[in-house]
Amino acid sequence: MASRRAKARKPALKPRKSPVQERAQATVDAILQASTYILKKDGYAYLTTNRIAEKAGVNIASLYQYFPNKEAIFVELLRRHAEAGRRMSTQVLEGKWSSKAKVEQIIAGTIAAHAVDPELHRIFTVEGARLGLKRAETDADAKLVEQSEQWVKTTRRKNAKLALWIADTAVHAVVHAAFAEHPEYARSPELAGELSQLVLRYLRR
Secondary structure (H helix, E strand, O other), X not given: OHHHHHHHHOOOOOOOOOOOOHHHHHHHHHHHHHHHHHHHHHOHHHOOHHHHHHHHOOOHHHHHHHOOOHHHHHHHHHHHHHHHHHHHHHHHHHOOOOHHHHXXXXXXXXXXXXXXXXXXXXXXXXXXXXXXXXXXXXXXXXHHHHXXXXXXXXXXXXXXXXXXXXXXXXXXXXXXHHHHHOHHHHOOOXXXXXXXXXXXXHHOO
C-alpha cells in the first residue's frame, strides 16, 4: 500500500504539451530562461512555479498549460542542454575525418559546452542525481546511437554497446569532475588530448 502511494506521489517529468505557435514558443522560452536564472541565483530549493511565472512575466495558468510542475521544467532544461551536445556529436560522426579526429572533436565539443556555463552543469549533475533522473531523452538519440555503434564496430571491441557506454561514461565523469573539483584542468587544453588518448587506446586495445 505504501509503495502505491509513493508511486502516486512521483512528480510528472514531461511537459503537458509542446508549443506550436510563435507566441506559445516565446512563453515557454521565457519560462525556461526564468528557471535558469533562479537555479543559478538561488538554487533548486528556491525554484517554484510561482517564482518562475513571476520572473518570466507570465500568468501561472499559462505556465501550467505547458508544465505540470517545477520538476518537468527542470527536466526540459536538461533535455535541451543534452540535445545540443548530441546533435553536435552526430554532425561530427557524419564527417569524413579519421577516428582520431572524430574522438578529439567530440571531446573538445563536450568540454566547450561545459565551459559555457559550468555552474548550470553542476546543478544539472547534482540535482539530476538527487531526483533520480536517468539519461535525458532527446530527438537526436536514435541517430546518435546508430552512428556511434557503427563506428565502435570498426574498432577492436567485441561488444560495441558496452564499449560505447564505458567510453561515454568515462569522458563525462572526468569532464564533470574537472569543472567541479579542478577548474585548472578544465581550462587546460591538455584535457581534451588526454581524454582522447584514453578513449582511443581503450577502443583499439
